[in-house]
Amino acid sequence: MMFATILQTVLRQVRRHPLYVGLNVFGLALGIGVFLTLTLLVRYEYSFNAALPDVDRLARVDTHWTMPGTPPGEVAGSTFRAMPFLREDFPEIEAGIRFEDTDLQTEREGVFTSFASGLTDPGFFGVFGLKLLHGVPDQALARPDGLVLSERAAIRLFGTTEAMGRTVPINRAGVTVTHTVTGVLARRMTPDFLSDIEMLAPFSSEDVTTRFCFRSWASDCGRIYLKFRRRGDIDAVNARLRDFVIRHAAGAEGDHTAFGVHPEKVYGLSLAKLDEARFRDFHVLYAEDGVDRTVINSIGLMGLLALALACANAVNLATARAGLRAREVAIRKTLGASRRVLFGQFMGEALLVAAIAGVLGLALCEILVPEVASLTGEELVVRYGLVGVVLPLIVLVCGLASGVYPALVLSGYRPAAVLAAARMPSGGRGAARLRDGLVTGQFGIAITIVICMLVINHQTDFMRTADPGYVRDGLLIGSAMPGSDLAAQRRMLDALRAVPGVVTAGFGELAPRPGTKNLGTYSYDGPAGPVNVYLLQDTVGAGYFEVYRPRLLAGRWFDIARGQDDVPSRDDMRTRMANVVVNAGAVSRFGFASPDQAIGKIIRSGGWTTRIIGVIDDVRFESPRQAIYPEIILFDTLAQRPFSEPIPAIRFQGVAEAEMARRLNRAWAGILPDVASDFSSVDARMAAYYSGDERRGRIFTLGAAAALLIACMGLYGLAAFAAARRVHEIGIRKTLGATGRQIVALLLGDFLRPVMVACLLACPVAWVVMRRWLAGFDERIALTPAHFLIAVAGAFAIAILTVLGQTFHLARAEPARALRAE
Structure with missing residues (x-):
């Protein structure tokens, strides 16, 4: 009976005051829809990695560097050299694996298809416990040519997930190896750092025995993940990692793969819990999945505020039109209605309006979620388990919040005063102030x-x-050339320079992109004593200055006609001084008052002596959140020694960027047909950072x-x-x-x-x-x-x-x- 009365009253209000009711319902629906959408987004971020089996016992080994002249930093990765020692020293570790992000490629008729991939150890599934749609987890990566595909990758390659036993020729750095599909990953509906992986392959025996990061402590080409027997073991082992570094990273005398005496002064390891990594990694270098907790919380707060605004809007409109129902209340009280009955009716009306708004808000959420997913790039969907719990609570809270005050005001009117007045009551100053x-x-x-x-x-x-310190218009940058073939590198430069539209081309070992860094400690004997600075090292070739056009602040750039500018060979390093260029950050760290004062100064690294001949402005190749490294630049003319995986860059004019990239990729294929190339602009390469x-x-x-x-x-x-x-x-x-x-x-x-x-x-x-x-x-x-x-x-x-x-x-x-x- 009460519900029928409430429904009739609401329908009557819709007919008599459609504007007020429409604003009320639409405002609440908008607030509810925005709140639900942003709640789903916040839940997505907070649930990252949460569905990984035994995630509370999983941790990543991170590296800490405390080098002279640079602020301390934590890196999301560690040397693979530590892996066997960790298993030996800490019985709390149940299992552990090494993991390296990479792009494995397939090639068909000269067209390369890249897959987000990982190289790892056979015990991968013993650590992460992911389910396979096909295959046996313990055996999937046990064979050297094994290959595990995601459902998406299997469909891309074969059109079906029934891919067990099929062969896939995989191209890696120009070398093609045939792998056999030994597993297909089951699709996961929850987000984690492995969600984008399309291929998993085991490290080759050659990787383990020859690559620097498997043998040296001062290296990093991937990450180590550990599974502990109990969650509390993570903190216990973390507290003992300093002693672990002292024991193992010092190395024996003459061991060039270790740090020497007191490695703990510059180097450290720590454990990052995977269930906390989403927000922690925002402050960790080279962690791709980190997000700012403050921003996510702000988005959640914004959703909550949208809901609060909608409720406030409902209260505002309800109090504004309360006076319009004063005579209705007075007549009903005169006919015997009690304040309790009237209060219940008005609260029922508010709850019914909130319920209608809730249904409309859910429909709005269904519309907004795909749009927000496209805006954020996240795989966001409406989770009805969560919505089924949250939505009734929202309706109840909104109904109570928007209905209590108006119900108190309406049910409290005195019949005689209202019926005797010429005007409808407005609620007085209190209602106006509200x-x-x-x-x-x-x-x-x-x-x-x-x-x-x-x-x-x-x-x-x-x-x-923002100005990155070089001219990015008319600049295209390619992929790193694998290996160190001097003749191939010379042919590549000649081929690129011959492409119509190319003004000049040059090599460098660094470029605008995430990647491995070569760093070293250099010292300067200043007036107040030696100054040690940890410098980022880059080697560039002829044409680099004309390609990037960095700003020269003092001195000169390298000259191919001056033999002293060419970096010496390893045999000559201790006997011949080399000329170098540094950036403004290095000048500041060494304590020079100005770039001009740095010209001609001698800096040393170990037994190698170099002279500063030029200073350029700071060049940003990395995230705007990260401070620019102090940098030293060496010059290689390709006269005697090759680059180590150089990155070609070209300056062009008179040709559309897309056409220029197509021409360059074709020229690349003429030299390295088995290696994929992707010449792209600086904006495209830096996009991930912002x-x-x-x-x-x-x-x-x-x-x-x-x-x-x-x-x-x-x-x-x-x-x-x-x-x-x-x-x-x-x-x-x-x-x-x-x-x-x-x-x-x-x-x-x-x-x-x-x-x-x-x-x-x-x-x-x-x-x-x-x-x-x-x-x-x-x-x-x-x-x-x-x-x-x-x-x-x-x-x-x-x-x-x-x-x-x-x-x-x-x-x-x-x-x-x-x-x-x-």
């Missing part, structure tokens, strides 16, 4: 989100377009739009209420001589006062939040007043447009008609 406070809160939250959105988008644009912030900036844009829309609905409802309540007042003012312009100014001032207060509250909050966020970047924008002025001006413009119609309607009202209406 409505203004709610509008202030709504716009305050919305403006804060808008300011954050503007700053995030500005910083992302800055990262994309794409995450860019995607999350779009989420803030979505949240800002939703917050502003909800806030504007609340302001519109307030304006509509005022239009209904202030007709008599406006008539009197116009009768006393007020002009239409004065009326408009008065009404706009009243409507915009909460918006102005909201701006004053939002700006300092946004300033604190964004200042802290920007501190995480090595290069960042200035937090200028423009960001705040744009947001404030936009909020005022939107607010004025929202209430302008109601304002002009009131200002144009004829005094006689307005007074007669009362």
Whole structure:
């Protein structure tokens, strides 16, 4: 009986006041839809790696470097040399494997297809326990030519997941080896760091016996994962890793694969728990899956605020129209209805409206989730198990939050006072202050989100377009050439320089991309004593300066005609001085007052002596969050010695970029037909460094739009209420001589006062939040007043447009008609 009454009352309100009910339902639905969508996104991030079997017992071995002249840093990876010693020293370890990310490729008629892949040990499934759709986990990687495919890779290769026993010719660095499919991974619906892996293959015996990172402590080409017998063992072993490094990384006398005495002063190992890695890795170098916990929490908070705004909007609209039902309440009380019955009815109406809004919000969530997934690049889907639990709670909370105060107000009206009054009650100053406070809160939250959105988008644009220290327009960079074949490297340069449209070409061992780094300690005998600096080392060839065009701050660049500029061979290193160029960061670390003062100075590394002949500005090849390494550059003319896996780069003009890349890839294939090449722009190679912030900036844009829309609905409802309540007042003012312009100014001032207060509250909050966020970047924008002025001006413009119609309607009202209406 009560439900039928509530339903009839709601339907009657829809017929009599469709605007109020529509704004209420749509506002709640929008808040619920945004909240559900962003909750699913936050849950996705917090559940990363959580579904891996025994994840609480899994850890990754990370490396810590504390080198002179550079800040300490943690690297998501470690030398494979440590693996056997870890198993020997720590019985708490149940299993462990080495893992290297790589791109395995298949080739057909000169067309290469890359697969996100990993090289690992046969015990991989003993550590991670992933399920196979086909195959036996313990045997899948036991044979040297074994190959495990994901479902997606199997379908790409064979059109079916029934791929067991089929052969796949795999190209790796120009060498093709035939593998046999020994397993197909079952598809996983939960996110983890292995989700993108399409191929798994075992390390070859040649890898284990010849590669530097299997033999030397000062190396890193992958990661070690350990599975412990109990979760508490991770912390116990972590506390003993310093002694482990002292025992094993020092090495015997004359052992060039170790650090020597006191390795713990520069080198350390630690264990990163995989169930905590998603947010921890944001602060770890070369960790690809890390995200900023603060940003994710902010996205969750934005969803919660959208829901709070929707509830505040519902309260605002409900209190605004409460007076319209005053006579209904008075008559029902006169006929015997108790306050408890009326309170229950009004709460029932609020809950029913919230339930309708919840259904619409779920439909909106279904629309938003695919859009958010495309914005973020995450495999986001609606999880109905979570939604089934959360949505009823949201409906209950929204219904209670939006209904309690209006129900108390409505059920508390006194029949005699209401029926005797000529006008409907407005709720008094308390209700007016509540409505203004709610509008202030709504716009305050919305403006804060808008300011954050503007700053995030500005910083992302800055990262994309900031000067990297070289000219990137007209620059294309290729893949690293495998091996060290001097003749092939010479032919490659000649082939690239001969391509129509190429201005010049050159080699370097570093380029804009994540990759292995060669670093070493150099010392300078300064006036105050020796200064040691850990320098990033790059070797470049003829044409490099013309290709990249770095800014020369002092001295000169290398000259191919000067034999002293050419890097000496290993036999001549201890007897012949080499000329080098350093960057501005190295100049600062060595303590030189200016680049000019560094010219001619001697720096040493071990028994090798070099002279600084030039200083260039800092060149950024890595993330804007990371400080630029102090760098030393050597020169190789390809006269006697080859590069170590050089990266070709070319400068071009007069040709479209896509066509130029096609020509270069064809020229590459003429020299190395068995090796895939991918000449691409700097922007494409650096995109991974800022794409995450860019995607999350779009989420803030979505949240800002939703917050502003909800806030504007609340302001519109307030304006509509005022239009209904202030007709008599406006008539009197116009009768006393007020002009239409004065009326408009008065009404706009009243409507915009909460918006102005909201701006004053939002700006300092946004300033604190964004200042802290920007501190995480090595290069960042200035937090200028423009960001705040744009947001404030936009909020005022939107607010004025929202209430302008109601304002002009009131200002144009004829005094006689307005007074007669009362």
